[in-house]
Amino acid sequence: MTLDDLIASMFPAGHAVKRGLRSTVHGAGRLEDGTEVALIGIVDRTPLTIDAAIEVAGYVLSVIEKGGTTPILVLVDTASQNMARRDELLGLNEYLAHLSKCLTLAALEGHRTIGILYGHAAAGALIATALSTQVLVALPDAEPSVMDLPSISRVTKLPLDKLTELAKSTPVFAPGLEPLFAVGAVTVRWDATKPLAAQLLTVLQAPLAQHDPRDAIGLERKGRLLAAPIAARVAMEANAHG
Amino acid sequence: MTGLLPAHEQDWYEASARERIAGLLDPGSFVEVLGPEQRAMSPHLAQFDLTGAFDDGLVVGRGLLDGKAVLIAAQEGRFLGGAFGEVHGAKLVGLLRAARDGAKEGGPQSVLLLLDTGGVRLQEANVGELAISEIIRAIVEARIAGIAVIALVGGRSGAFGGGGIVTACCSRIVVSEHARISVSGPEVIETNKGVEEFDSKDRALVWRVTGGRTRRLTGGADRYVKGRVQDFRDAAIALVEKAPPLTIATLQAEQRRLAERLRLYGDAKDAPEIWEKAGLSDPTHMADLTDDQFLALPMPKEADHDAR
Known part of the structure; x- marks a missing residue:
């Protein structure tokens, strides 16, 4: 699904989205009842550079600065973080962390943050964008990944065909929408054959967990069995001593 | 030989995660949570023919720092490069949530995060990545609750990948000369973009691009220390007292700082291009300075800030 089709299907009542300097977008969409939703994003399957990260973070901050509780939709079709010496020299880790903190704080300030993953996102770029939202929606074309299988094969020294076989029985390492849904990273999958406006409204109106629910979701989906009980046990025991 | 030295005299780079904790906290005050005797191990490593660790490479617990209660987590950089897996990550998530929940109820007011990591554990790529995202959210929530989260970096695995992002989410960052902080590792950039983009065998170049001195000079780290565990302890004691809060104003200031x-x-x-523009004398010889000489340098104005 193209960006234009995606936006048109989510906001038949109207939208105004501008292109930023570096394959970023920002603007707003209008729901049927007239309320506004802020739209920001990184698009065109572009690697997340320090320049793009700070631009998107600026859009998030400007929504917060306006006050209110306007929901923020984060449209995501990126690649991995930009792999360049210059970006690392200038502190790419700080730029990605800044974007992630801005999105996380926006949610805590009352702006419902919804990631719309309709294309690629990998590694650090996935962390700083899609995974920094409260609710992550994936379209059928979404291709999230941490690392591609050939790279995992190179590092783990396991043959690619064995990894491919292993990936069928566990969602813990393989790239793709299915495994990332199973572990609880993706909250909900949309049906692209039906109008997206109604599906968006459902997401906007669903009750939100007070705290990060992703470990519980992964447990429920049987894709990530240990994270929730381990985190809960450490949280309880760390405060019980002394 | 390090075992013959008192814990606080040990070299941070050479010390294990447990040795760092022993020397960082007040003697004998550390109480481990979910320790190795509990056998909370990764269930995913066996299918890769790897042997697990009884603590999955992360030691968590609580103790005293200069008489004050703190929560602490230390990554063991010598176990699978200190990488984040499901259990490893969940232990840290739990610790940070404990800090958040205890903040207003008389619990510890700070968390010490001893990072030593290559990033996500690729054998557990999805659950490791998600753990990092949960850690970031937990750090933000803890900081908003008033907790100081202090990152201490100077181990052999550095703070790479998601570990680099986690570092920059903390309230304060302490580095030594050995600290390397970045997202993509030099080898990964070289593999993807070619040796002319980043020659990962050029150790001096890697150090200039990712190392502790560059981070300190540009404001990517708040405190530079010599390499003993005691030096990290002194810095941690000083920094937990006046950690910046995480507010909208903080992030607005960070936006300006990073844009600048x-x-x-x-x-x-x-890096020398940066050091020259920053007005440092003799920018080409930054690597030759001793720690004392580096610490005596006048810092550029962007090095010290509360915008993180």
């Missing part, structure tokens, strides 16, 4: 860095140094491809 791009404006000043956005064209640079190697």
